Amino acid sequence: MLMKKYAPMASLLLGLAASFSCFSAEPAELTSARGNYQKQIKTLTDPVNARYLAYLESLKKSLGAKGDLDGALAVQKEIDSLPAPATTKAAENAGSDKIVIWNQNNGGKADRGTKKVSVSLWVGSREVWNKKFVHIDWDPTKQTKVEILVPTMTADKLRVQVTETVNDRGGLAEIEFFRGGRNVAAKGAATVSAVWENSPKHMGSMLTDGDMATWWLLPDNQEGWAEIMLAP
Numbered sequence: 001m002l003m004k005k006y007a008p009m010a011s012l013l014l015g016l017a018a019s020f021s022c023f024s025a026e027p028a029e030l031t032s033a034r035g036n037y038q039k040q041i042k043t044l045t046d047p048v049n050a051r052y053l054a055y056l057e058s059l060k061k062s063l064g065a066k067g068d069l070d071g072a073l074a075v076q077k078e079i080d081s082l083p084a085p086a087t088t089k090a091a092e093n094a095g096s097d098k099i100v101i102w103n104q105n106n107g108g109k110a111d112r113g114t115k116k117v118s119v120s121l122w123v124g125s126r127e128v129w130n131k132k133f134v135h136i137d138w139d140p141t142k143q144t145k146v147e148i149l150v151p152t153m154t155a156d157k158l159r160v161q162v163t164e165t166v167n168d169r170g171g172l173a174e175i176e177f178f179r180g181g182r183n184v185a186a187k188g189a190a191t192v193s194a195v196w197e198n199s200p201k202h203m204g205s206m207l208t209d210g211d212m213a214t215w216w217l218l219p220d221n222q223e224g225w226a227e228i229m230l231a232p
């Protein structure tokens with residue numbers, strides 16, 4: 001009898017628990033709004049912090065040059081106490097999507113590489129976002145990369161156009177696209193404009209194989225592009 005009496009209440013509670021569990025994950029709107037909010041703060045505060053840091057660095061230098069080591073040390077202490085705005089984990093993880101492009105120097109031969117790229121995102125045949133002529137560091141001895149922040153949006157293809165090269169011989173090691181912290185370009189099908197001497201070692205697939213020590217090469221004296229399909 002007792003069970004019968006409380007059965008409706010129990011099933012109501014069970015029902016409520018079930019419906020709550022559907023919403024236990026954070027709403028996407030909240031994640032996205034927070035991401036935007038943190039990005040805006042970062043955009044505003046980064047230049048202020050950077051100017052202050054630059055001033056402190058020059059002050060430290062001039063004090064050091066005058067032989068005022070205590071003064072220079074005090075300034076260094078101030079520098080160390082500053083937050084690191086460019087690398088704040090929270091801001092990085094706050095739903096900001098990013099493209100990471102890894103350069104190559106032809107395995108240390110240092111005769112090939114990329115200086116500038118234009119990137120764009122596509123939904124089918126429609127371009128939905130782009131950023132043109134982004135500088136990418138190149139170093140004859142080290143692996144370098146560029147990170148490009150991207151607003152959160154739907155896209156199924158990433159296109160990277162190589163617009164300036166080292167010695168007119170371009171190429172890239174890896175292209176990544178981080179969406180919510182996950183690389184959705186990993187193992188993505190890559191189509192490229194051309195491959196240096198059609199070498200199997202330097203095909204477009206080298207761009208998404210997850211290995212920074214394999215690279216795509218463009219034919220000499222040629223600009224070109226790579227298109228990477230993104231996982232949903």
Ligand SMILES: [Ca+2]
Pocket residue numbers: 173174206207208209210211212213214215
């Ligand atoms: Ca690679």
